[in-house]
Amino acid sequence: MNFEMTDDRRMLADSLSKLLGDRYGIEHRNAVAYEAPFHDKTGWNALAELGILYAFAPEDAGGMGGSGFDLLAVFEQLGAALCPEPLLGAVMAAPLLTEAKEDLEPLLSGEAIYALAVDEPEAPWDAGGGTCEGGDTLTGRKTAIYGANAATHFLVSARREGKLALYEVKAEDAAVTPWGMIDGGGAGELMLDGTPARCLIPDAGEAIDAALDRGRLALCAEAVGAMDWCYATTLDYLKSRKQFGREIGSFQALQHRMVEMKTAIEQARSITILAADRMDAHTTAMAKSLVGRTARKVSEEAIQLHGGIGMTWEYPLSHYAKRLVMLDAQLGDADFHTARVAASYA
Amino acid sequence: MDLSYSPQEQAFQEEVRAFLADELPAEIAERVKAGEEVSKEDTERWHAILQSRGWLAQTWPEDHGGPGWGPVERHIFDEEAARAYAPRILPFGLQMLGPVLIKFGSDEQKAHYLPRILDGTDWWCQGYSEPGAGSDLASLKTKAVKDGDEYVVNGQKTWTTLGQHADWIFCLVRTDAGAKPQAGISFLLIDMKTPGIEVRPIKLIEGGHEVNEVFFTDVRVPAENLVWKENDGWTVAKYLLTHERTGIAGVGFSIAAFERVKALAARTMRGGRRLIEDPLFAARLAEVEMDLEAMKIFNLRMLAEAQRVGHPGVETSMLKIRGTEVRQALNDLYRRALGPAAALIPGEAPGGNAALVAPEDEAAAASYFNNRKISIFGGSNEIQKNILTKAMLEL
Numbered sequence: 001m002n003f004e005m006t007d008d009r010r011m012l013a014d015s016l017s018k019l020l021g022d023r024y025g026i027e028h029r030n031a032v033a034y035e036a037p038f039h040d041k042t043g044w045n046a047l048a049e050l051g052i053l054y055a056f057a058p059e060d061a062g063g064m065g066g067s068g069f070d071l072l073a074v075f076e077q078l079g080a081a082l083c084p085e086p087l088l089g090a091v092m093a094a095p096l097l098t099e100a101k102e103d104l105e106p107l108l109s110g111e112a113i114y115a116l117a118v119d120e121p122e123a124p125w126d127a128g129g130g131t132c133e134g135g136d137t138l139t140g141r142k143t144a145i146y147g148a149n150a151a152t153h154f155l156v157s158a159r160r161e162g163k164l165a166l167y168e169v170k171a172e173d174a175a176v177t178p179w180g181m182i183d184g185g186g187a188g189e190l191m192l193d194g195t196p197a198r199c200l201i202p203d204a205g206e207a208i209d210a211a212l213d214r215g216r217l218a219l220c221a222e223a224v225g226a227m228d229w230c231y232a233t234t235l236d237y238l239k240s241r242k243q244f245g246r247e248i249g250s251f252q253a254l255q256h257r258m259v260e261m262k263t264a265i266e267q268a269r270s271i272t273i274l275a276a277d278r279m280d281a282h283t284t285a286m287a288k289s290l291v292g293r294t295a296r297k298v299s300e301e302a303i304q305l306h307g308g309i310g311m312t313w314e315y316p317l318s319h320y321a322k323r324l325v326m327l328d329a330q331l332g333d334a335d336f337h338t339a340r341v342a343a344s345y346a
Numbered sequence: 347m348d349l350s351y352s353p354q355e356q357a358f359q360e361e362v363r364a365f366l367a368d369e370l371p372a373e374i375a376e377r378v379k380a381g382e383e384v385s386k387e388d389t390e391r392w393h394a395i396l397q398s399r400g401w402l403a404q405t406w407p408e409d410h411g412g413p414g415w416g417p418v419e420r421h422i423f424d425e426e427a428a429r430a431y432a433p434r435i436l437p438f439g440l441q442m443l444g445p446v447l448i449k450f451g452s453d454e455q456k457a458h459y460l461p462r463i464l465d466g467t468d469w470w471c472q473g474y475s476e477p478g479a480g481s482d483l484a485s486l487k488t489k490a491v492k493d494g495d496e497y498v499v500n501g502q503k504t505w506t507t508l509g510q511h512a513d514w515i516f517c518l519v520r521t522d523a524g525a526k527p528q529a530g531i532s533f534l535l536i537d538m539k540t541p542g543i544e545v546r547p548i549k550l551i552e553g554g555h556e557v558n559e560v561f562f563t564d565v566r567v568p569a570e571n572l573v574w575k576e577n578d579g580w581t582v583a584k585y586l587l588t589h590e591r592t593g594i595a596g597v598g599f600s601i602a603a604f605e606r607v608k609a610l611a612a613r614t615m616r617g618g619r620r621l622i623e624d625p626l627f628a629a630r631l632a633e634v635e636m637d638l639e640a641m642k643i644f645n646l647r648m649l650a651e652a653q654r655v656g657h658p659g660v661e662t663s664m665l666k667i668r669g670t671e672v673r674q675a676l677n678d679l680y681r682r683a684l685g686p687a688a689a690l691i692p693g694e695a696p697g698g699n700a701a702l703v704a705p706e707d708e709a710a711a712a713s714y715f716n717n718r719k720i721s722i723f724g725g726s727n728e729i730q731k732n733i734l735t736k737a738m739l740e741l
């Protein structure tokens with residue numbers, strides 16, 4: 001057994017970490033994350049130039065990766081730096097475009113920004129529950145589309161002849177309502193009303209589910225990176241903050257809390273590694289559920305152990321904490337995925 | 347045992363309900379329900395309405411303008427007010443300083459300050475915490491040096507809730523740097539308009555502004571603004587803290603929050619079913635309800651005991667811990683019930699027919715994040731556990 005990352009992935013992760021450190025310092029990150037369009041075009045271009053997007057697709061589709069471990073290598077770094085760029089859309093779009101035998105080069109080079117539109121207000125996280133209708137055009141409403149403002153292309157699920165089909169809609173043809181998210185980054189809705197669309201895959205149910213699971217794996221890795229950061233920062237704080245004439249880290253009650261936090265993070269990391277290896281629906285559901293639960297716990301603990309300072313906008317931890325909690329609500333929360341796992345027992 | 351309210355208490359409950367139905371302005375209740383920051387104007391208006399009924403200074407004795415309620419009446423009022431989405435009564439003048447002045451203040455101080463708290467002339471804020479003195483309050487450094495018949499104050503306070511609106515601040519200051527930490531502290535009343543005071547906003551996690559830093563540079567305070575004795579402010583400070591901690595379980599808020607989550611889950615559809623039919627969500631809600639029902643009785647048991655012996659016991663610390671946990675669990679469920687829609691920054695959602703979240707639910711995530719504070723302030727939950735450890739375990 002070998003849990004080491006390959007040299008290629010380690011190099012990619014290292015240069016990504018360096019780029020994020022240079023370009024997405026917390027002040028700039030916050031300015032980008034909380035102000036429309038919630039995306040920094042030059043930062044995006046730099047990420048693309050580094051070849052990050054090529055890690056999302058296999059070699060025979062023009063990429064240089066596409067495995068679960070490639071996603072891990074990239075998203076842990078994005079999480080550790082709290083990068084708000086809409087890379088999740090590319091992760092989910094890459095396998096769908098591959099399946100549709102589309103040209104991936106615009107996505108991989110960063111020139112086209114893709115966002116996946118499957119959620120509807122009444123059926124969050126449920127690709128099959130939507131009511132959007134497709135023929136030559138699309139009619140319906142899609143919501144919780146991450147990266148909607150930056151997107152140049154949307155991949156939209158819709159019913160067509162009784163099957164779930166996948167369409168491409170160009171941003172310029174669609175009515176997009178964008179908004180900012182409380183944890184930074186942007187999302188939005190599509191109001192489709194006879195909107196011009198191109199059917200890419202007529203029977204896309206399985207492909208969409210698989211793409212969503214890739215997105216979920218990426219989110220797990222992002223959470224692991226962000227949790228590592230929170231843990232390290234909280235530990236530093238416990239070593240430096242003095243109350244009652246000593247470091248608060250010297251109180252055993254707090255030491256035990258840190259040890260529990262670390263154990264929980266290692267559990268989350270472990271199931272994420274397993275999901276990256278297997279890349280199947282069942283393990284991904286387990287990972288997303290366990291990671292979602294842990295992410296909430298870690299963010300709540302990190303704030304609490306910081307006392308008042310952890311509650312402030314100025315202190316970076318508060319933004320990591322928000323991201324970790326809201327990440328649970330993306331692409332299915334812990335309960336949604338626990339139910340998926342439980343359903344397999346019947 | 348009889349767990350129901352006595353006939354008088356029931357009648358009182360009816361009276362409170364009727365009062366809230368008639369007198370609480372609907373637009374204010376709507377804003378409270380939507381999780382908006384309550385404005386100074388709304389608070390002042392609500393305080394005045396309560397005062398005209400004689401119900402504002404709920405913990406004050408009758409001869410100082412209080413309604414003459416015991417802990418059970420206060421609890422009934424809190425519960426009904428939270429259910430009706432009344433703004434909270436600002437505690438600083440009414441629940442903290444008022445009782446302190448009544449117990450420790452001079453006759454002149456009582457005659458001057460108490461009426462001004464009641465009629466809303468003075469807004470107070472609390473200057474206890476400092477950057478280096480949080481849980482360890484006695485390590486505070488802001489110092490006051492006697493110069494003729496004035497104190498000269500230098501230092502910094504922080505986390506001053508609503509300090510931006512306050513006319514006055516009650517401060518703990520160090521008047522004897524040589525003494526043991528608890529021994530050299532005094533309790534001082536300071537006019538916020540005095541030259542040398544600067545208030546700087548602190549932005550909180552969800553983006554709101556409710557707390558501030560307050561800087562004091564050579565601030566001259568008349569010596570008659572000292573409450574009780576010089577260097578014996580710790581006695582005053584501790585008395586005030588017992589008042590800060592009563593009612594901090596927030597049972598009323600949790601009852602309101604529970605009903606709200608349940609109602610939302612009954613409406614919200616997920617995967618073709620109502621969320622309340624989702625066994626996992628329903629189980630979580632059920633567990634919080636059990637905790638809440640138990641806590642209601644725990645709270646009433648404690649109130650009955652406090653009424654009997656005349657002061658609250660160490661159980662307040664248990665209630666503070668459990669009360670904040672229940673409230674935070676309900677905040678969590680409320681946010682989760684909204685799914686991805688909870689991630690919107692309040693006010694950024696498309697409105698009208700296309701609204702993704704009802705306006706009254708938009709602040710669910712913001713409130714969840716903001717309410718992480720309730721396990722930190724008023725003595726953090728860890729500090730409450732330390733208090734309980736000392737008082738109960740004899741280890």
Ligand SMILES: Cc1cc2nc3c(=O)[nH]c(=O)nc-3n(C[C@H](O)[C@H](O)[C@H](O)COP(=O)(O)OP(=O)(O)OC[C@H]3O[C@@H](n4cnc5c(N)ncnc54)[C@H](O)[C@@H]3O)c2cc1C
Nearest residue numbers: 304305306307308472474475480481505507719723726728
């Ligand atoms: C929103 C908000 C509003 C506030 N409003 C006011 C106000 O109006 N006026 C005012 O004076 N103050 C106010 N406070 C301050 C509040 O009382 C303090 O934040 C609180 O006392 C904790 O202090 P601290 O933030 O310095 O944390 P610290 O004391 O530094 O604590 C950090 C962590 O260490 C833990 N810890 C500390 N000591 C021990 C120990 N001995 N054993 C175990 N664990 C320990 C704490 O529980 C916490 O988890 C407010 C705070 C907030 C967040």
